[in-house]
Amino acid sequence: MENIFTDEYFMKKALLEAEIAFEKGEIPVGAVIVVDNKIIARTHNLTELLHDVTAHAEMQAITSAANYLGAKYLKDCTLYVTLEPCQMCAGALYWSQISKIVYGASDENRGFVKMRTQLHPKTAIVSGVLEKECALLMRAFFRLKR
Amino acid sequence: MENIFTDEYFMKKALLEAEIAFEKGEIPVGAVIVVDNKIIARTHNLTELLHDVTAHAEMQAITSAANYLGAKYLKDCTLYVTLEPCQMCAGALYWSQISKIVYGASDENRGFVKMRTQLHPKTAIVSGVLEKECALLMRAFFRLKR
Numbered sequence: 001m002e003n004i005f006t007d008e009y010f011m012k013k014a015l016l017e018a019e020i021a022f023e024k025g026e027i028p029v030g031a032v033i034v035v036d037n038k039i040i041a042r043t044h045n046l047t048e049l050l051h052d053v054t055a056h057a058e059m060q061a062i063t064s065a066a067n068y069l070g071a072k073y074l075k076d077c078t079l080y081v082t083l084e085p086c087q088m089c090a091g092a093l094y095w096s097q098i099s100k101i102v103y104g105a106s107d108e109n110r111g112f113v114k115m116r117t118q119l120h121p122k123t124a125i126v127s128g129v130l131e132k133e134c135a136l137l138m139r140a141f142f143r144l145k146r
Numbered sequence: 147m148e149n150i151f152t153d154e155y156f157m158k159k160a161l162l163e164a165e166i167a168f169e170k171g172e173i174p175v176g177a178v179i180v181v182d183n184k185i186i187a188r189t190h191n192l193t194e195l196l197h198d199v200t201a202h203a204e205m206q207a208i209t210s211a212a213n214y215l216g217a218k219y220l221k222d223c224t225l226y227v228t229l230e231p232c233q234m235c236a237g238a239l240y241w242s243q244i245s246k247i248v249y250g251a252s253d254e255n256r257g258f259v260k261m262r263t264q265l266h267p268k269t270a271i272v273s274g275v276l277e278k279e280c281a282l283l284m285r286a287f288f289r290l291k292r
Contacts, residue, residue, distance in 0.1 A: 051218040052209050053241035054200075063198050072197040087263055088241060091234030095199035115264055117233055 005037040007080070007102050011130045014080040014104070017044040017057065018137055024049060028137045031057035031081040033065040033074065033098075040077070041065040057081060058089035062096050074098040082134040084111035084127070094120050102126040104134030151183040153226070153248050157276045160226040160250070163190040163203065164283055170195060174283045177203035177227040179211040179220065179244075186223075187211040203227060204235035208242050220244040228280040230257035230273070240266050248272040250280030 010032055017030025021044035033041040041064035046055040058081055066072050078100040085093060085103065090112035093101060097120045106127065108114060119125065156178055163176025167190035179187040187210035192201040204227055212218050224246040231239060231249065236258035239247060243266045252273065254260060265271065 047218060050212075051216060052212045053218050054205055054209055054238050059200055063200055066196075066198045070197060072193060072199050086237060086241075088234050088237030091232060091237050091263070092200050094233060116262060117237070118261055 007126060007129045010034050010039070010078070010080040011082070011102065011104055011134075013039060013042065014082050015130065015133055015137070017042055018082045018134070021045045021057070022137060022141055028141050029057045029081065029083045031061040031079060033061045034078045034080065035065075035069075035076055040068045054088070056086065056089050058085050059092055062092050062098075066096070072096070078102060080129075082130075083107055083138065084113065085117075086110050087112060087115045087117045090115075090117035090119055093123065094118060096120075097122050100124045100126065102129050104128070104130050105138060106131070153272060153275045156180050156185070156224070156226040157228070157248065157250055157280075159185060159188065160228050161276065161279055161283070163188055164228045164280070167191045167203070168283060168287055174287050175203045175227065175229045177207040177225060179207050180224045180226065181211075181215075181222055186214040200234070202232065202235050204231050205238055208238050208244075212242070218242070224248060226275075228276075229253055229284065230259065231263075232256050233258060233261045233263045236261075236263035236265055239269065240264060242266075243268050246270045246272065248275050250274070250276050251284060252277070 014030045018028040022028035026045045029045040041061040043057045043060035074096045082104040084107040159178045160176045164174040168174035172191045175191040187207040189203045189206035220242045228250040230253040
């Protein structure tokens with residue numbers, strides 16, 4: 001049987017979350033956290049609505065997944081996020097010891113790669129999954145805002 | 147009239163929060179955020195109780211102060227925190243554009259200085275305020291845990 005649970009499959013779920021953010025007037029970033037092919041957190045950026053800079057999709061996803069698991073370390077979990085995490089989110093992911101991070105579009109200005117934020121040695125990174133779709137949504141948003 | 151509202155005055159309030167964390171079995175870090183000599187957020191580390199790596203004192207203080215102000219940028223605010231912020235917290239403080247950060251003890255392993263986390267150019271930094279008291283509380287905690 002073919003495996004439908006690919007990185008693209010889950011990134012599409014994160015993109016659906018990003019689209020909800022877009023519709024709310026938020027910078028369109030969405031995330032899901034997956035364990036054993038099951039989505040245990042679905043979140044999108046809410047910094048404007050909550051007027052809270054800590055309300056990035058990833059931060060909410062970490063809290064939500066930890067609540068679900070009843071544990072602070074996100075062992076065997078994968079985060080799918082449409083945009084490369086920033087310093088804050090990468091710093092939180094460091095503490096979570098999450099097993100894998102998959103992101104779509106790169107953030108060449110404020111992403112963790114440029115900022116050299118340290119991730120946990122236990123964490124594998126995959127980038128560029130549905131990159132075009134993720135980046136398109138961001139560009140469409142900023143075009144509207146200008 | 148003498149000004150009682152010194153950095154030491156507010157760091158003592160942050161230390162009181164750190165002591166509450168200690169009593170709860172949490173790594174003893176406390177924080178307050180001050181605007182116009184008024185404390186608008188008082189928080190302490192709750193990562194164990196909430197089993198949530200994002201529940202550092204500073205993260206909660208940022209959210210709490212933003213709620214109080216009804217605004218996501220912490221203009222004219224000062225954060226007092228007993229321990230040097232980590233990557234995650236420094237990354238959140240970057241987004242908040244907070245005016246000033248005052249910390250007590252340094253964290254030479256995981257603090258933002260060692261990790262080279264970027265703060266906002268608008269943010270002034272003061273370190274070493276009540277450093278001995280802040281560091282003593284941390285040492286006492288880890289001695290108990292061993």
